[in-house]
Amino acid sequence: MQPRRISKAVIAQTAARIAEHAHAHRIPAVHLILHGGEPLLAGADHIAHTVRAIKQALGPGVRLDVSLQSNGLRLDETYLRLFDELGVRVGLSLDGDAEGHDRHRRRGDGRGSHAAVTAALDLLTGRYRHLYAGLLCTVELRNDPLATYEALLRSAPPRIDFLLPHGNWETPPPGLPAAGDGTPYADWLIPVFDRWYAAPRQETEVRLFADILRLLLGGRSSGEVVGLGPARMVVIETDGAIEQSDTLKSAYPGAPTTGFHVSRDTFDAVLRHPAVMARQLGRGALAAECQSCPVVRVCGGGLYAHRYRPGSGFGNPSVYCHDLFRLITHIRGVVERDVAALLEGRR
Template sequence: MSSSNGDWPGGVKPQVTALPPDEWQPWPLCQFVLKIHSRCDLRCDYCYVYEMADQSWKDQPRRISKDVIAHTASRIAEHAHAHGLPSVHLILHGGEPLLAGADHIAHAVRSVRQALGPDVRLQVSLQTNGMRLDESYLELFDELGVRVGVSLDGGADDHDRHRRRPDGRGSHATVSAALGLLSERYPHLYAGLLCTVDLDNDPIATYEALLKSEPPRIDFLLPHGNWAEPPPGLPAEGGATPYADWLIPIFDRWYGAPQRETEVRLFADILHLLMGGTSSSESLGLGPARMAVIETDGAVQQSDTLKSAYPGAPATGFHVARDTFDAVLRHPAVMTRQLGADALARECRDCPIVPVCGGGLYAHRYDSGNGFSNRSVYCADLFRLITHVRGRVQRDVATLMEGR
């Protein structure tokens, strides 16, 4: 076992009200992000992998080797069988995963599926920028049962402001063509769109541009930032809520539509949590983190969004060739992210919406002074958005009760 597994992220022990008791058992991992290629064919200026604090991508092999794939498949199967998991989710990621090539992608999926055997169902998805998504890839994904998510930031001008090729040309036209093929010919593989919020874009125009490809789901992402490096347009102090102000008109349009146009993951998760349910992502709620990232060199890491905090933030010191995923679960930083409210800052634990907010995305809590023991840099935005959603639901329920 690596000697680094006793280190707390940022060198700071999180402020928790109670450490796990001796009999405490972690939740097994069920989601594995496999970085099959570490480079990209776009140069997006907001990318947390290439443009933010952790620049370790430069030292990674460009493409994951077959040996690392074999070790990863074995470790996933070992973990799933040991914990009796009925299914696991494999997410093919990058960089840009399609740069790995069709044969290598097929080898990775088949290796994991074969290692798991018939008793564990393998769900596979792939997140791509869409630049290389064509008929041949979609035929392969149809054969392998791989669902495809595509990154799109709205209309042409809005998308191309950030998501550019290395030579500066925009990517919207190419991505739109790929989305047309995906949505028209292979709708059963279409997982949805990922859109990074840009305050310079009109929210409703962005939403309507995304709807044009008929996505089954839209995932709006807040730009990665923290207290040391605040996100664009968000001052570190002052209580401004520009991101909530941007998202609320979309929520009102989505929630009030006569027919559901698509699922918006952020809004659906807030609604589920308000009603006592669970979240589908690590961005909200108090559910345990159950995801690990495997880099192209076989290193096992926490969520790669932590690359936005400081160099080495996602590292665990573990490697698929020598360490089990059960060992990863005992890394203090991983355990901390399974402790729910006990791992949050005091001001979060005392907040009335903490069951929904959950302290926000872990990476967004970072400050260079005390690590991750803080509220989210998006705290005010999350509070305003969640209470707005709650208010809409409460008014609707009251109206229904009055009409009985």
């Protein structure tokens, strides 16, 4: 059982490790993400202490970019004034309109949280809009995709992250058969892509779509959902344990564990951990069927946690393999159509 809140001693150790790594490798900027659970439960003073301690440890030569992901229920003027002072950008979790959001995001007494989240969103997008990082939305197949997207657009978010529900070959995501057949998640996302892509101007960045487009055009992904880029983050638990991405908790208990701790281990030591090294190998670490797939450079095998199968570990295609293939080939077809039309127009 982890402590509910990180202690000041662990904060100091974490700050020292971050500064040690940044200075040793001459890293010009560090991105700190305050996550949870719900990070606002730590309290304003504790959050302020954390950010200031890490800034002080890094010193003036390294920029610290701080973001916080919240469910919004405790976000108020006091927090926003503090985040304005500290330069903390805020992302909120919102799953669409009231009906869609309240399917899963409910208070302890069973009441839906949509009204409270949208009130916090109104506060954030008023005079604190410069702190607004965007929205995180988990795909729910029972929600209408276009109605969900339109609901998210109402606050003019700078970015939307559509997240696929965590699942794997042992515990498939909702609505996906155990065999991984069918493409229900691609079928949900494709209408949203078409709506987003056809907009007369860019209304927002949809991270998944933008990453696929960048990869199709020879660029890099900004995250780990698609693409062959190496894992670029570690998680510091409230007890100071250094772990891999917390998404791995969806595979099996202890999956993110490395055995390292900020009190005694460097981040360089973590990078030499076999499980972490495996996530730096790109295409070479993928299952054989992935390596021969025509969209492997774009798909990248999907999110690491979604590849898990008892007996073979993470050496499998994503449980979303068919969905990712359909989504990527649809987007590729749209790009090829537009490039062909552009070339035809130049003749």
